Amino acid sequence: MKILRTRAASVSRQGLCTALLVASLTAAVGVSPPHNTADADDTAPGPDNPQGLPHGTPNLTLPDLKPRSPGGLPGKPGEGAGGTDSASGIPATALAAYQKAAQTTQAELPGCHIPWQLIAGIGKVESHHGTMEGRHLNADGLADQKILGPRLTGGEFAVIKDTDGGRWDDDTEYDRAVGPTQFIPSTWESFGADGNGDGIKDPNNIFDASLGTARYLCANNRDLNNPRDLDKAVLAYNPSRAYVNAVLAWMRTYQSGNVTELPDAPGGSGITPGGSAPGGTSPSPGRTPHTKPTPPAKTVPPAKPTPPSTSKPVPPAKPTPPAEPKPPHKPGGDEGSKPTPAPATRLERMGDRAIEAVTVDVFEKRASVRAWDSAGKHTAGTRVRFEIVGVEGTESHFIGRDKKPVVTTGKDGIATAPQLLAGTRAEQFVVRATIVGGTGEGASADFDATVKVGTVDKLVRVGSEKPLQTGAGTAFTDKVELKASGNGKSVSGTTVTATVTSPDGKTDVKAGPYFKGKDGKPVRTLDLGTTDKEGNVTLPTLYADEHTGGYALRIVTANGTTLLLQLNVTGPQPETTKPADKPTGTPAGVKPKSTPAT
Template identity: 40%
Template sequence: MAAQFGRRLRKGAATTAVAAVAVAALSASQAPGVTTGDTGRQANAGASTALPDEAGATGDSPYYTDLPPLDSPNPDTGPSPSSSPSVGTAVSRGAAEAGIPATVLDAYQKAEAELRSSKPGCNLPWQLLAAIGKVESGQARGGDVDAEGNTLHRILGPELDGNGFALIKDTDGGKYDGNSQYDQAVGPMQFIPSTWAWAGRDGNGDGVKDPNNVYDAALAAGHYLCRNGWDLSVQADMNSAILSYNNSQDYLNLVMSWYEYYRKGTHSVPDGTGTLPRHRSDNSTGSGSGSGGSTTKPAKTTPKPGEPSPSVPGTPSLPPTATDTVDHLEDAGTATLTAMAGEAFGKQISTRAETKAGRIVAKVRVRFTIVGDTDATFAGGESTATVVTDSKGVAVAPALQAGEKTGDFTVHAGVVGRTAKGVDYDATVTARAADTLALVNTTAPTCTPGGEFTDQVQAKATYQGAVADKVAATATLVKSADDPSTNDKGPYFKDANGDPVRTLTDLTTDADGLLTLPKLYADDTTGTFLLRITTTGGATLTVELTVAAADPSSSPSPSASPSASASASASASASPSASATS
């Protein structure tokens, strides 16, 4: 549950201040890795501001501020104490705090393994997920989950109604949080519904993306932290990723403290036996039951069309937010969106939020969603991206990256949290192409009738001077320079059955742009023949092939006469002394 210490109205300022001081003390005394990691990384040096793509993954909901103990995280292997130790008993509390419920721990480690495969450049450590899970929900409230990872009791943050928290009106019709007026952070990793809509993942393979399932939530958190091309082995990138979960330096310090603590040693404990946090950033206790200790508020219902919104006596009506004033989105000068397969689109989508009167609206979240049968993504491999409009009311989507699928698709831009007219952008991915083909062979291909060409024809493809890899090509033995139809005589290739073929399709250049053709053979026809190679993009190369009878003048000289041979032999054996001398 994420909150911002310095930016929002909240209770418990004294508790927060004490927590911040304690974090600093912990960083200095117990967790040197928070300032200098094992690889020499600087923890807070170079911390960059999180990208403005959400109000944090969790909508700035409260989070637990309990600190890791100052003792070793290694579990106590000695005899169990006869009675429960006090809170101040260092060794036993250290062992307890280092224990992570078995199913929750398994979810973190499986998420790390999946990200290691799908986004190896991210270098996500499962201990980071564990640190965030500890701060957000106390490891799913001490492992209050079933064997499939589903939470046994709903974990909810307070409703985000602007009263001490961020103001985020309902975006999911209450599907995840049961609230049809305001959003609430949901599940072990405390995703708000509007974030889960694009960040959600199916981590346990049951075909459902459920924020209340620890496997789904852990995998979603991993992908959320790995977007924007961040490499979490670089401390500045890890800082940015954590700050994107909640843009607060205090939150960053707290998560890093737990991260370093778990890195020193953890162990599995049975589900339901994990330690429960005690303190939250909004000064509420976290040991209560039900929704993770969140403040209980009267149930609210959505008014029927034409009915006034219900009000609570004594509660002032809230002024309209910037989002409430948006009537529609307009294109802000986006150019034609076209890219070759595997390449980045040269232009980015730019959208402007406007009121009904045409005035610009700043600080509104715009979500860009890729729609259609395509493997194109935004930078970082995501199919959605949320960006806040700037002072000119403009939101610029991250760069699009084309995949290998060619064809058209759409990017839809819509306002988060409001039904307003959006904008659809058409985009096209074209096939990989080459504009130049050059023959690599240094000798002219020649062959005798009925023989086999010694060297295979090899050409190199480039596009605008760069290597053109994975480009489709065709090779055809043509009748003449002016007649591209297939020749019915002369050189030929062989198919899988050994039969002659004079046209090859489905050829592709390799990673170096090289196209190596199969071996060529010749029938009994002599002469000069043409092999034409063409690629997607229009590159063409014509190679001359020569089939000619062997030149007698190039054959070995006939043997000398027998008499001459005999004379030479006699001469060689006549002077043994000379031979010995030499």
């Protein structure tokens, strides 16, 4: 993802200041520093992830640690807050895009907890918020010139052959990173988003690119409140510790309030997407524009007067004979023209019919179909709708705004659905692809989707480790919350059962602590339901009958993972007895005087 050239001073400064920077910003905003992955290899993306391969040189300049100076920004004494080269300034359109993307993602994936400042950190390092090399943003989110990375032909970068037919990167032989957050076209195919609601997913548009970036960072069920997940997310964007340090440093700078909203196009108007303002544009100070300045025009001397003509008058032209009729149009169109493709009449599944995922995770395989016409040729430009059918109330959904996304086939006739996110419960349903419009409308192809519950390898009590104890005939007052996980991830949708047993957990008991059933009667084995999307389940109130002693609560998940909680029921408290009334008469210990005999 990386197109900006790393300046030698930036690299040197980054090497000297990283530790100081992270420590000082952490103290300023009260956020823990990122997890220092000495074992970065286990968090780096695999070889099949093109986004994580070398494809550019990001700008690793770190934020300035100097305090704000009067009337200016850090390290820029005297420069106004609206200065176009203010280090921590963000153009108004870019700022709106980052904030909108975070808001949308927080609604779609609330467990990710993505801050807009992280997306802004990526935008800063990748393209200076879309304003690198003298560019500036329009209010519609497009820069006045495309932002393209180097051709990925090898050498210091990865070798990635063309995957988009040059649609986004204007290159039909090799891929290039595209747009303000530098997406590889094949990655954009998976994570592309329509961030401004115009019906187009364009990586060159900062609204779309910001939302796509947010979804990429939140992939694999990451929680960015967790420092390790945050570290993994940024490493997946670029597997470089220097890159992670730079992005997180800018994120924390913005989180500290050290950010200024800048105008989008200083001193310019009438800028059209992909072009320049009339009369040229003024590049930002210290930056080199893409186009060379136009040299001043030479002065043209006035033309000499034309002498009167001495030629003979020209005779009138002969009438033009009528044109010969053109031969009839041949099928396929004239030479050099493109024939109109025949409409698609059927869809063919690409890959396996069956796709599956565990609860609250993305389906690894995506539904993909190819459109064919009646002559047996695949067709480009066919609109295909994808939807979930065959189940009611499912929480599974396509990632994005659309419940029934429509995708247009490419030049290879293939349309691929957006990524599918599994819900919190085990279920089966059908993903149906259907042709929209044309003579083939309604033709479809189905995929069988299965959501499975993940395997639980750990079941723990959340929070308190205080023993559970109460007196006979009373209720246990401690709230008991359990968490199920597998391979370090929360497991949603697993069923959990609790049974009161002997202290060793081996023998079910018929007396002692109990739950109340639906009818209010005591039960000592209870189905607790299924874990929520965070893998949690809470026990209902547990009561003690008149029996005292030690017991256990045996809690078992669907795949047999067991947790044993000890229970203790004490006897009733002895009542306080009043002291016995003293007998009247002689005080105790005093011998009565003898009465003389009469």
